Amino acid sequence: MKKHLIAVPYYVWAVVFIAVPLLMIGYCAFTDASGAFTLENIQQITKYWPVMLRSLLYAAVATACCLVIGYLLAYCMAQQSERTKTVLMILLMLPMWISFVLRTQAMQDLLDLVQNWLKAAGIDLQVRNNALAVVLGLIYNYLPFMVLPIYTSLEKLDKRVIEAAEDLGANRFNVFRKVILPLTMPGVGSGIIMVFVPTISTFVVSEKLGGAKFNLIGNVIQEQFLQVYNPNVGAAISLVMLVLILFILIIFSFLDDETKEGLL
Amino acid sequence: MNSKRITAILAILALLLMCMGGCKKYQPNEVVYVYNWGEYIDEEVNELFEQETGIKVVYKIYDNNESMYAVVKNAPGTYDVVFPSDYMVGRMIAEEMLEPINFDNVPNFQYIMEKFKHMDYDPGNLYSVPYTWGTVGLLYNTSIVTETPTSWNALWSEEYKDQILMYNNSRDTIGIALLKNNCSLNTTSEAELRVATADLIKQKSLLQAYVSDDIFSKMESGSAALCPVYSGDAISMISENPDLAYTVPAEGTNRFVDCICIMKDAPNKEAAEKYINFLCRQDIAERNREFTAYSTPQQQVYDALPDEIRNDPIAYPDDSSISKTEVYTNLPQETLELYNSLWNDLKNS
Numbered sequence A: 001m002k003k004h005l006i007a008v009p010y011y012v013w014a015v016v017f018i019a020v021p022l023l024m025i026g027y028c029a030f031t032d033a034s035g036a037f038t039l040e041n042i043q044q045i046t047k048y049w050p051v052m053l054r055s056l057l058y059a060a061v062a063t064a065c066c067l068v069i070g071y072l073l074a075y076c077m078a079q080q081s082e083r084t085k086t087v088l089m090i091l092l093m094l095p096m097w098i099s100f101v102l103r104t105q106a107m108q109d110l111l112d113l114v115q116n117w118l119k120a121a122g123i124d125l126q127v128r129n130n131a132l133a134v135v136l137g138l139i140y141n142y143l144p145f146m147v148l149p150i151y152t153s154l155e156k157l158d159k160r161v162i163e164a165a166e167d168l169g170a171n172r173f174n175v176f177r178k179v180i181l182p183l184t185m186p187g188v189g190s191g192i193i194m195v196f197v198p199t200i201s202t203f204v205v206s207e208k209l210g211g212a213k214f215n216l217i218g219n220v221i222q223e224q225f226l227q228v229y230n231p232n233v234g235a236a237i238s239l240v241m242l243v244l245i246l247f248i249l250i251i252f253s254f255l256d257d258e259t260k261e262g263l264l
Numbered sequence B: 001m002n003s004k005r006i007t008a009i010l011a012i013l014a015l016l017l018m019c020m021g022g023c024k025k026y027q028p029n030e031v032v033y034v035y036n037w038g039e040y041i042d043e044e045v046n047e048l049f050e051q052e053t054g055i056k057v058v059y060k061i062y063d064n065n066e067s068m069y070a071v072v073k074n075a076p077g078t079y080d081v082v083f084p085s086d087y088m089v090g091r092m093i094a095e096e097m098l099e100p101i102n103f104d105n106v107p108n109f110q111y112i113m114e115k116f117k118h119m120d121y122d123p124g125n126l127y128s129v130p131y132t133w134g135t136v137g138l139l140y141n142t143s144i145v146t147e148t149p150t151s152w153n154a155l156w157s158e159e160y161k162d163q164i165l166m167y168n169n170s171r172d173t174i175g176i177a178l179l180k181n182n183c184s185l186n187t188t189s190e191a192e193l194r195v196a197t198a199d200l201i202k203q204k205s206l207l208q209a210y211v212s213d214d215i216f217s218k219m220e221s222g223s224a225a226l227c228p229v230y231s232g233d234a235i236s237m238i239s240e241n242p243d244l245a246y247t248v249p250a251e252g253t254n255r256f257v258d259c260i261c262i263m264k265d266a267p268n269k270e271a272a273e274k275y276i277n278f279l280c281r282q283d284i285a286e287r288n289r290e291f292t293a294y295s296t297p298q299q300q301v302y303d304a305l306p307d308e309i310r311n312d313p314i315a316y317p318d319d320s321s322i323s324k325t326e327v328y329t330n331l332p333q334e335t336l337e338l339y340n341s342l343w344n345d346l347k348n349s
Helices: A008-029 A040-079 A082-097 A100-120 A131-156 A159-167 A172-200 A204-209 A217-226 A231-263 B002-025 B044-053 B065-074 B086-094 B107-111 B152-156 B170-180 B190-206 B214-220 B231-240 B269-279 B282-292 B299-303 B333-348
Strands: B031-037 B056-062 B128-141 B164-167 B207-211 B226-230 B244-247 B253-263
Touching: A008 A040, A008 A231, A040 A082, A040 A131, A040 A172, A040 A217, A040 A231, A040 B333, A082 A131, A100 A131, A100 A204, A131 A172, A131 A204, A159 A172, A172 A231, A204 A217, A217 A231, A217 B065, A217 B333, B031 B065, B031 B269, B044 B056, B044 B269, B044 B282, B056 B065, B065 B086, B086 B253, B107 B269, B107 B299, B128 B152, B128 B170, B128 B231, B128 B282, B152 B170, B152 B190, B152 B226, B164 B170, B164 B190, B164 B214, B170 B190, B170 B253, B170 B333, B190 B207, B190 B333, B207 B214, B214 B226, B214 B231, B226 B231, B231 B244, B253 B269, B269 B282, B282 B299
Parallel strands: B031 B056, B164 B207, B164 B226
Antiparallel strands: B128 B226, B128 B244, B128 B253
């Protein structure tokens, strides 16, 4: 019982800042401006399917890119000496010391610069104010969230397991596929969740780097609350997103268990 | 070690003394809560008000009418003084969110020009005091756009592809397409609004971005060539980059009046009236005019301006240009919903 008590500060926190807001969202989603029960807000969601699909697509692409880049980086980092590890870790974390919005603003200016270089080099590729810029921004902002959990699970990996696999005649590819990858799956799983969930609901990146030319679902929610002032519809879209993300995470964890078992 | 401790104790004592001094100066009821646009006041004015009246100013800022509306709608009784624009004054009056001002306590209201009293959004002039006004025009970079644009159609020209900016809000952006088509800015005709949106969808491939505050950096640095802009902002940007120029196209434009109002559940209405009266005092109004670069609705302030400002066609266009402008009115609910759905179509196109 005593052990239970030390978590009380968190319980208070969770009730005030998680449970209560969730209940408020649920309440707003199913009521109209006068407070009467309605399903109309939820039905409005059909208008926003294309936006939702686009958000899903961008988040998926950004997460996949983060996974490939992040795994390779984490793998390299884990091979280095302690000293190099520290340096690489600081380099990775350095941008995180700056506020998210500032970083995104800086990215906008950086892309301007890159655009000028491309133009000077005669390459006709748009890297500003389009989908590519948004995905680049998402990768830039969320890569550390992918690298850290994978790196941690690689660090925890018992080197003797790898040696055993090598002794038993597995080549490097098979060691990776049959030993390292399955054992780091928990890191990969939490990395994917930590990147996918925030990227799907972003609104700063699409506004700053996408030139606000198309909305992601985060922009629609923000507009409902702050532009057209229809908090009920805003809450309904948030609720649908919440359920959708939960659903995806459940499917994912199910697949993850399967793959883990299959590979082990 | 010891001397450090003494310094720390002294510092804490000093802080306590400062707090006590602060407590003595301000009675709890002598606070005025002000909610204004960013960069829309010379903040020293607030300090002057505190010194002169002993009323503490708690000052918060917002970046557009709609987000201000969302905040005050959700939290009545938080603010005393707000600064909505014309159409938002109309909406807030209609929704009974504003408190009538007792003009006996705001004698400086007499200095407001007659043409800014009894506006359509507040016909009885019970709820609002004009603070600034201006027009929307075209800002262009003369090193790229060499001929003065004469029509809003300039924002649809192929030759400035990727160098055109538009505002990231539905009212201003759809409004510009309406102006281009010679329609009223306050139209409720679905057909006209749909044609305007179709034009904006065509324009989208030519745009660099939809912007709000980014407009300053993009135009001043020259990374964009052409955009619609509020006249006061145009004056600020031209002073930063002399290559920029401002013009009001022939089709006419929007004229806006930003007002000062008191909230219905204002915690301290009397302090709010004192604050409004203070802002209308000639010297204070002049400071704010100079800081914001927006046009003043105050006769005395205007009369005291040097000729080059008074004759600046950006800030003070002549009567014939004014006659071609239209002030936004509060649109009916179904038109607001149509705006929202058209804006969604535009962003999904």
